[in-house]
Amino acid sequence: xxxxxxxxxxxxxxxxxxxxxxxxxxxxxxxxxxxxxxxxxxxxxxxxxxxxxxxxxxxxxxxxxxxxxxxxxxxxxxxxxxxxxxxxxxxxxxxxxxxxxxxxxxxxxxxxxxxxxxxxxxxxxxxxxxxxxxxxxxxxxxxxxxxxxxxxxxxxxxxxxxxxxxxxxxxxxxxxxxxxxxxxxxxxxxxxxxxxxxxxxxxxxxxxxxxxxxxxxxxxxxxxxxxxxxxxxxxxxxxxxxxxxxxxxxxxxxxxxxxxxxxxxxxxxxxxxxxxxxxxxxxxxxxxxxxxxxxxxxxxxxxxxxxxxxxxxxxxxxxxxxxxxxxxx
Numbered sequence: 001x002x003x004x005x006x007x008x009x010x011x012x013x014x015x016x017x018x019x020x021x022x023x024x025x026x027x028x029x030x031x032x033x034x035x036x037x038x039x040x041x042x043x044x045x046x047x048x049x050x051x052x053x054x055x056x057x058x059x060x061x062x063x064x065x066x067x068x069x070x071x072x073x074x075x076x077x078x079x080x081x082x083x084x085x086x087x088x089x090x091x092x093x094x095x096x097x098x099x100x101x102x103x104x105x106x107x108x109x110x111x112x113x114x115x116x117x118x119x120x121x122x123x124x125x126x127x128x129x130x131x132x133x134x135x136x137x138x139x140x141x142x143x144x145x146x147x148x149x150x151x152x153x154x155x156x157x158x159x160x161x162x163x164x165x166x167x168x169x170x171x172x173x174x175x176x177x178x179x180x181x182x183x184x185x186x187x188x189x190x191x192x193x194x195x196x197x198x199x200x201x202x203x204x205x206x207x208x209x210x211x212x213x214x215x216x217x218x219x220x221x222x223x224x225x226x227x228x229x230x231x232x233x234x235x236x237x238x239x240x241x242x243x244x245x246x247x248x249x250x251x252x253x254x255x256x257x258x259x260x261x262x263x264x265x266x267x268x269x270x271x272x273x274x275x276x277x278x279x280x281x282x283x284x285x286x287x288x289x290x291x292x293x294x295x296x297x298x299x300x301x302x303x304x305x306x307x308x309x310x311x312x313x314x315x316x317x318x319x320x321x322x323x324x325x326x327x328x329x
Contacts, residue, residue: 004054007066008034018285026054073098089116091176092309094167114292114302115309117180121284124247124259137240142220145236147174148229161203169205175225179312182221189213194319200228251282
């Protein structure tokens with residue numbers, strides 16, 4: 001299958017390097033030099049600064065959309081209407097309302113759509129999923145997680161600080177990953193509380209978001225997304241009645257990816273402990289895209305899909321409104 005990538009920045013380049021058995025055929029970016037640079041690394045690959053050219057190309061089967069947030073839904077819908085399978089990066093839109101036309105189109109069109117929640121495919125998260133599914137933790141009680149940027153000079157001048165382009169700040173950026181993972185383990189949240197605030201950066205979007213989410217069974221997710229961590233941080237803990245899973249790091253600047261399983265003993269006291277570390281390169285992008293190719297081959301619903309993005313954005317949107325941020329478009 002031939003792939004077209006729209007948006008040739010850092011994420012677009014990551015996607016281009018992890019296409020499994022598919023082939024890159026077209027690159028598009030409003031900065032033509034970026035598109036040409038990426039295309040030059042792949043044989044028989046063209047470059048353009050007009051994304052509609054890629055969407056209309058009859059030789060392209062799959063479109064990967066890795067643009068800033070304000071273009072995701074528009075390009076995604078047009079790609080679907082052109083008969084392309086689509087991998088659209090998170091958060092997939094600026095708001096849940098923007099996703100409604102895509103959800104409707106997905107019911108009518110014979111195309112597959114996946115949302116890029118690649119964190120599900122990190123080795124530690126996959127191991128956590130296997131442990132939870134085995135029942136070894138017993139009934140799940142709550143999740144506690146933190147995800148944050150360390151900060152960099154000029155952060156408040158980047159596109160993520162422009163609400164018309166980003167749709168918000170840290171909640172819609174890294175926070176949606178935490179929400180997606182929490183939903184993946186606990187299910188749907190029926191009670192949503194939270195607070196978003198700008199503490200440090202001189203920008204019109206929030207730099208910290210706090211969430212307290214509950215399921216109908218009172219399983220709770222306490223989540224914090226921040227771009228005032230000062231050191232890149234990822235921490236995700238899952239608590240069951242018979243044990244705990246503790247995931248730290250994502251590789252690179254976030255530290256070695258590591259998962260610990262603490263199994264409660266009948267006599268309680270110090271738990272039986274098992275630890276796995278993954279010092280190798282992150283393969284989540286490759287595993288995720290391989291899954292998407294299988295979704296297409298076997299005509300199955302993608303595990304991370306438009307519904308997941310819609311539910312995550314609903315949570316983000318509710319917290320924004322309660323916190324006095326109006327990013328609606």
